[in-house]
Amino acid sequence: MQTQQQPRSDVQTPPSGVEASLFEDAPPHTLSSDETAQTLSVAVERGLSQQDAVSRLGRYGPNKLAEAAKLSPLILLLQQFANPLLIILMVGAAISAYTGHTVDAVAILVIVVINALISFWQEYKAEQSLAALGEMAAPQAHVMRDGQWRDAPAADLVPGDIVKLKAGDIIPADMRFVSAHRLQIDEAALTGESEPVDKNDQILADVQTVLAERFNMGHMSTQVTGGTAVGVVTSTGMATEVGHIAGLMAAAKEPKTPLQERIEGLSRVLIGAALCVVAIIIGIGILNGMDAIEMLNTAISLSVAAIPEGLPTVVTIVLTLGSQNMASKNALARRLSSVETLGTTSVICSDKTGTLTQNQMQVMRLWAGGKTWQVTGEGFDPKGAFLGADDTEADPEVEDDLREMLMISAFCNEARMIEVDGRPAIQGNPTEGALVVAAAKLGVSRSDLKARNYVPLAHFPFDSTRKMMSVHTRLPDGEEYLVAKGAPDMILARATHVRLHGEEVPINDHNRAEIEAVISSFGNDALRTLAVAYRKISAGDLNHEDPERDIVLIGIHGIMDPPRPEVPDAVAQATSAGVRTVMITGDHAVTAQAIAEQIGIKTSEEQTVHVGAELDALSDEELGETVKRAAVFARVTPEHKLRIVSALQANGEVAAMTGDGVNDAPALRKADIGIAMGISGTSVAKDSSSLVLLDDNFSTIVTAVSEGRRIYDNLRKFIRQALTANVAEVSTILFAFLLMGADPLLPLTPLMILWVNLVSDGIPALSLGFEPAEPDLMKHKPRGREEDIFSGGLKEMIIIRGLAVGGLTFYVFNTALERGQPLAYAQTLAFATLMCAQLWHIFDARSSRTLFTKNPFDNRYLLGAVALSAVLSLLAIYTPVGNYILNTEPLSARHLLEAIFIAALPTLLLSGIKELFGFKFL
Numbered sequence: 001m002q003t004q005q006q007p008r009s010d011v012q013t014p015p016s017g018v019e020a021s022l023f024e025d026a027p028p029h030t031l032s033s034d035e036t037a038q039t040l041s042v043a044v045e046r047g048l049s050q051q052d053a054v055s056r057l058g059r060y061g062p063n064k065l066a067e068a069a070k071l072s073p074l075i076l077l078l079q080q081f082a083n084p085l086l087i088i089l090m091v092g093a094a095i096s097a098y099t100g101h102t103v104d105a106v107a108i109l110v111i112v113v114i115n116a117l118i119s120f121w122q123e124y125k126a127e128q129s130l131a132a133l134g135e136m137a138a139p140q141a142h143v144m145r146d147g148q149w150r151d152a153p154a155a156d157l158v159p160g161d162i163v164k165l166k167a168g169d170i171i172p173a174d175m176r177f178v179s180a181h182r183l184q185i186d187e188a189a190l191t192g193e194s195e196p197v198d199k200n201d202q203i204l205a206d207v208q209t210v211l212a213e214r215f216n217m218g219h220m221s222t223q224v225t226g227g228t229a230v231g232v233v234t235s236t237g238m239a240t241e242v243g244h245i246a247g248l249m250a251a252a253k254e255p256k257t258p259l260q261e262r263i264e265g266l267s268r269v270l271i272g273a274a275l276c277v278v279a280i281i282i283g284i285g286i287l288n289g290m291d292a293i294e295m296l297n298t299a300i301s302l303s304v305a306a307i308p309e310g311l312p313t314v315v316t317i318v319l320t321l322g323s324q325n326m327a328s329k330n331a332l333a334r335r336l337s338s339v340e341t342l343g344t345t346s347v348i349c350s351d352k353t354g355t356l357t358q359n360q361m362q363v364m365r366l367w368a369g370g371k372t373w374q375v376t377g378e379g380f381d382p383k384g385a386f387l388g389a390d391d392t393e394a395d396p397e398v399e400d401d402l403r404e405m406l407m408i409s410a411f412c413n414e415a416r417m418i419e420v421d422g423r424p425a426i427q428g429n430p431t432e433g434a435l436v437v438a439a440a441k442l443g444v445s446r447s448d449l450k451a452r453n454y455v456p457l458a459h460f461p462f463d464s465t466r467k468m469m470s471v472h473t474r475l476p477d478g479e480e481y482l483v484a485k486g487a488p489d490m491i492l493a494r495a496t497h498v499r500l501h502g503e504e505v506p507i508n509d510h511n512r513a514e515i516e517a518v519i520s521s522f523g524n525d526a527l528r529t530l531a532v533a534y535r536k537i538s539a540g541d542l543n544h545e546d547p548e549r550d551i552v553l554i555g556i557h558g559i560m561d562p563p564r565p566e567v568p569d570a571v572a573q574a575t576s577a578g579v580r581t582v583m584i585t586g587d588h589a590v591t592a593q594a595i596a597e598q599i600g601i602k603t604s605e606e607q608t609v610h611v612g613a614e615l616d617a618l619s620d621e622e623l624g625e626t627v628k629r630a631a632v633f634a635r636v637t638p639e640h641k642l643r644i645v646s647a648l649q650a651n652g653e654v655a656a657m658t659g660d661g662v663n664d665a666p667a668l669r670k671a672d673i674g675i676a677m678g679i680s681g682t683s684v685a686k687d688s689s690s691l692v693l694l695d696d697n698f699s700t701i702v703t704a705v706s707e708g709r710r711i712y713d714n715l716r717k718f719i720r721q722a723l724t725a726n727v728a729e730v731s732t733i734l735f736a737f738l739l740m741g742a743d744p745l746l747p748l749t750p751l752m753i754l755w756v757n758l759v760s761d762g763i764p765a766l767s768l769g770f771e772p773a774e775p776d777l778m779k780h781k782p783r784g785r786e787e788d789i790f791s792g793g794l795k796e797m798i799i800i801r802g803l804a805v806g807g808l809t810f811y812v813f814n815t816a817l818e819r820g821q822p823l824a825y826a827q828t829l830a831f832a833t834l835m836c837a838q839l840w841h842i843f844d845a846r847s848s849r850t851l852f853t854k855n856p857f858d859n860r861y862l863l864g865a866v867a868l869s870a871v872l873s874l875l876a877i878y879t880p881v882g883n884y885i886l887n888t889e890p891l892s893a894r895h896l897l898e899a900i901f902i903a904a905l906p907t908l909l910l911s912g913i914k915e916l917f918g919f920k921f922l
Helices: 033-039 050-060 073-080 084-098 102-124 129-136 241-251 258-287 292-306 311-327 336-344 396-411 430-440 446-451 488-494 509-524 567-576 589-599 620-626 638-650 662-670 683-687 698-739 750-760 762-770 794-818 823-845 860-878 880-886 893-917
Strands: 140-145 148-153 162-166 174-186 223-235 331-333 347-350 362-368 371-375 380-385 416-420 423-427 455-460 468-474 480-486 495-500 503-506 528-537 551-560 580-584 608-611 630-634 655-659 673-677 691-693
Touching: 033 174, 033 223, 073 102, 084 102, 102 750, 162 174, 241 638, 241 662, 258 292, 258 311, 258 698, 311 331, 311 336, 311 698, 311 762, 331 698, 336 673, 336 698, 347 638, 347 698, 362 396, 362 430, 362 509, 396 430, 396 446, 396 480, 396 495, 396 528, 396 551, 416 430, 423 430, 430 528, 430 551, 480 488, 488 495, 488 509, 488 528, 488 551, 495 509, 509 528, 509 551, 567 580, 567 589, 567 698, 580 589, 580 638, 589 608, 589 630, 620 638, 638 655, 638 662, 655 662, 655 698, 662 673, 662 683, 673 683, 691 698, 698 750, 698 762, 698 794, 698 823, 750 762, 750 823, 750 860, 750 880, 762 823, 762 860, 794 823, 794 893, 823 860, 823 893, 860 880
Parallel strands: 347 580, 347 655, 495 551, 580 630, 608 630, 655 673, 673 691
Antiparallel strands: 140 148, 140 162, 162 223, 174 223, 331 691, 362 371, 362 551, 371 380, 416 423, 455 468, 468 480, 480 528, 495 503, 528 551
């Protein structure tokens, strides 16, 4: 825990002059409250003077979190034009303008600007994580200055300030409690603890006590749920625990997604290919004595042909379509690139509470009347015999014991069942709420008991010494009882009798051993145990100093937050897809391991369980080996989560990390894909994530992984379609230069190429984003981080089919010239052939196999896009506007039909050969 008031090297530091350390000898949780106050030079009964507070504020700085520097929108927009693909197009536009091809230049620049604006808009939704952290801080604090309590801005707090807290307050800074009365604090967002934590003002001797167990400390941004306290501020601003997390977030830079890395790699390939082809063509031109302007025009055509101008736009649109589909399945993508990243995920690091479990404490088993009962959705089933019961059928006396146990559980209880939006919900402590729900299954409630004249006469609240609570109660017949619930060991230590089969039996060594066996068996199954007892009270027999003496044990509850029923199947599906699930939780190791075994995360002895303290002794290399076989990490800190994610990434894994609290935020940012909980998650966790689960359900992650794989598969289909067109365009020009002698003619103009890339090819290619998933999509291992986007024979398919279409297009162009057709007519015929070839090819691009394996009517969007593209291209050929802009000429009906049928040959012939002989590279 960071208790020193000192600057951090990884974030913006407070003003100069901050003391190097306030607690050099011992952190405040190891000191008494008086020693802490003495170290901070403050008198608890008077607080700091206003003058001293102002002086310390100047020395330590305001009690605020440092804000991250933000890029101006203008700088962010200008950065988008640094994309290498756009740079080449801008050079082409400049050359077009210089050579007088104004229409070409304007068209190319429009494409450049559209791509830049789309990228800018996505990045403009900048991170607000640190701002959200700041919003969690308390705006005001009740602080003592000069012996007087007053309200002051939380930003003005300094180490040494004395602060008073009550239920509902947000703790404004890290503090050591001076006094605490029934104090409970919700620290789930900071430590991962699912229930409010009981706090006190006692000393903790162990310097290494983990953050979640520092019961005498309060931390900035956590909330008081019950009780009151007075504390002395020990750390403010960036020196608090939340400040430390803010520093980790600032240092945890988001990695590039696998898709970004692959698109960058693709850009480098395309740029290299374009430069090589341009160099070859210019070299040929120089050898043949071509005119410089003509070579520039050729270079423009080649640069436009080599680059799929619509790639950034189409990728964005396909990812957007995928994100909308995922949102309909309760997974909201905050960053488009994360949609595809899910498909490459190889390990899911999942929190336990609320994600793998239901986030609702429930009585799973209970022991009453000498028998263990399994609690079901409908009621209670007897499961096995204890203490002399020799059958599995419950007798009436045992059932009476069960009912009385649940009556006591409901009455000796401060939680209650309410309705929220027409649905039942628990108000109060989750563990007590579990008892209320269990009692309700037998039709027992506290309000009903009160209505039947069960009257509470006195309450004896829970405290950390007794570890139980009790209620002095008068029954309808006038008899009085003390009913109690609490820690089983404390109840058993005070009990003289146990209720078995309707009778009160003295506790002896035999039945004590049996009772302890029940408690142990519940604990071994990770059930939190709570005992219930009672005592009949005679007149004047109640000692208020020691109320729970000579009590009768009637039953024991076994409570846990159970797994979601759909999670085991989801974990199994992830495993079959080669995606490993690792539980990373702030909960205890025994509980975490039991849940992991129930849901299939831990299925063998080779899979290990570790606690956070063990990780501190491991080097990064040792941790890298540990994470390979780990199934569970329990009792972890934010630093541990960061190291685990980093170790997985260093092993080449693509790591998804789930979380809901402030403590999860650094790891969410560091992970390849951070997944926040939409229901229980804090704003900090959501702002640090790439994906938000709208239902907080692990099975939704697995659904999203499947969707991510489908989207990446469809992106590869688009790249195949787009780059086949580019290869065809480049090779058409290349064949002209190689085969037409010293005075070659361009088969396609730059604007014809742009039209094919953006309209004839681009519009139908978009429809590939709607392709349904391949049947075996979730039966393969995830793609490796380093896997090339052209893997699986995609590169060979693009080159072979592109060359075939390019060769055919040049053949049509050259034949038209040989038959005496004008250059513009021959170019229009080549344009029509290339356009039709791409429309035929898109039906083949739908599958990694052949077009014969898919029903062409499965994707109605594809049919509509092909029809639209064909109509628009016909308008480009047969309308005056199209003739003017693209320099086309109307074709005869015979030539158009020839172009349509000739263009089908590459796709039909190559697909047929592949279908017959199984050549993957075709």
